[in-house]
Amino acid sequence: MTDHIAAAGSAGTPKDPQDPHDLHPFIAGLPKAELHVHHVGSASPRIVSELAARHPDSRVPTDPEALVDYFTFTDFAHFIEVYLSVVDLIRTPEDVRLLTYEVARDLARQQVRYAELTITPFSSTRRGIDARGFMDAIEDARKAAEAEFGTVLRWCFDIPGEAGLESAEETVRLATDDRLRPEGLVSFGLGGPEIGVPRPQFKPYFDRAIAAGLRSVPHAGETTGPETVWDALTHLGAERIGHGTSSAQDPKLLEHLAENRIALEVCPTSNIATRAVRTLDEHPIREFVRAGVLVTVNSDDPPMFGTDLNNEYAVAARLLELDERGLAALAHSAVDASFLDEPGKARIKAEIDAYTAAWLAP
Numbered sequence: 260m261t262d263h264i265a266a267a268g269s270a271g272t273p274k275d276p277q278d279p280h281d282l283h284p285f286i287a288g289l290p291k292a293e294l295h296v297h298h299v300g301s302a303s304p305r306i307v308s309e310l311a312a313r314h315p316d317s318r319v320p321t322d323p324e325a326l327v328d329y330f331t332f333t334d335f336a337h338f339i340e341v342y343l344s345v346v347d348l349i350r351t352p353e354d355v356r357l358l359t360y361e362v363a364r365d366l367a368r369q370q371v372r373y374a375e376l377t378i379t380p381f382s383s384t385r386r387g388i389d390a391r392g393f394m395d396a397i398e399d400a401r402k403a404a405e406a407e408f409g410t411v412l413r414w415c416f417d418i419p420g421e422a423g424l425e426s427a428e429e430t431v432r433l434a435t436d437d438r439l440r441p442e443g444l445v446s447f448g449l450g451g452p453e454i455g456v457p458r459p460q461f462k463p464y465f466d467r468a469i470a471a472g473l474r475s476v477p478h479a480g481e482t483t484g485p486e487t488v489w490d491a492l493t494h495l496g497a498e499r500i501g502h503g504t505s506s507a508q509d510p511k512l513l514e515h516l517a518e519n520r521i522a523l524e525v526c527p528t529s530n531i532a533t534r535a536v537r538t539l540d541e542h543p544i545r546e547f548v549r550a551g552v553l554v555t556v557n558s559d560d561p562p563m564f565g566t567d568l569n570n571e572y573a574v575a576a577r578l579l580e581l582d583e584r585g586l587a588a589l590a591h592s593a594v595d596a597s598f599l600d601e602p603g604k605a606r607i608k609a610e611i612d613a614y615t616a617a618w619l620a621p
């Protein structure tokens with residue numbers, strides 16, 4: 260698939276509705292998989308303002324338009340501070356259920372057939388939401404979303420690393436306790452700031468999660484160098500890497516990722532919004548593809564970064580000079596790198612192929 264992406268033709272200018280090479284309509288209907296998107300970070304401006312109005316003690320604006328300014332970040336630390344102010348708005352299992360269901364609706368509107376949603380249960384349980392109520396809320400929403408929208412949701416529980424080992428212990432407990440572990444849980448992650456939060460200290464928690472059958476998908480190399488990605492591979496058994504942006508600085512690492520089919524969950528607009536990368540044109544996604552790394556494109560925290568998955572595909576089309584077939588190959592890569600079972604993967608890939616063939620038919 261990566262070869263196909265690299266070999267694809269030109270994308271044209273994707274904004275002009277008169278432009279025959281405008282890829283937006285194709286992308287909008289393309290069946291897709293989303294592998295790196297955060298639960299709270301997906302709250303739409305409508306949901307955030309609704310929750311902010313419910314909780315007037317919060318400093319989050321109630322006016323959706325004011326959220327554009329509120330969601331403009333000076334750096335990664337500022338992003339996390341704002342992110343946590345939105346986390347503070349989610350106070351009951353019903354808030355959790357509503358948020359999850361609405362996130363699924365937004366994904367379904369973009370023809371996302373399968374999504375692995377990163378959830379930070381520690382942030383909710385430490386704020387007083389009962390663990391049982393939390394799990395029931397996400398599972399209710401998952402089942403409703405699948406029945407009503409046809410979008411399959413799976414969960415990645417992540418440790419908010421900066422909150423310390425207490426958060427790691429609680430996250431692994433929630434992920435592995437048979438009485439609590441939700442049916443939709445497939446993977447275990449690590450998020451938040453990387454500076455001052457060395458990955459190796461989380462090894463015992465990842466070992467326990469992996470032993471319980473979960474797949475390992477830590478964030479690494481988003482705001483620190485390639486050594487963090489090596490640490491995630493060596494100590495945390497990473498099977499995919501969240502972001503992995505700085506991998507581009509280490510040719511041996513790129514070779515290792517390519518040879519071992521360790522996919523990168525690339526989130527281009529996120530990297531600009533948090534100022535991890537200066538400009539889209541400087542984004543290393545092209546280097547990843549050139550090195551043969553399995554690249555998936557994702558939205559991370561879409562409303563906070565003024566994006567969505569369709570826009571990320573349009574960004575990738577521009578940066579990688581993809582045409583429709585190249586975009587279909589990119590959609591295949593996400594399915595290949597997902598933790599869906601083989602029949603599920605084959606079904607979505609057949610849908611992608613049928614859609615693309617019909618679109619390109621004379």
Ligand SMILES: O=C(O)c1cccc(C(=O)CC[C@H]2O[C@@H](n3cnc4c(=O)[nH]cnc43)[C@H](O)[C@@H]2O)c1
Nearest residue numbers: 297300379382417419421422450451452478559560
């Ligand atoms: O919940 C708390 O009380 C808490 C205390 C201290 C630190 C934290 C965090 O660091 C939470 C980080 C939070 O950020 C999520 N997230 C969303 N997008 C990204 C991203 O691009 N890179 C890293 N983390 C991200 C992550 O899932 C955590 O939930 C919390």
Ligand SMILES: [Zn+2]
Nearest residue numbers: 295478501559
């Ligand atoms: Zn992320």
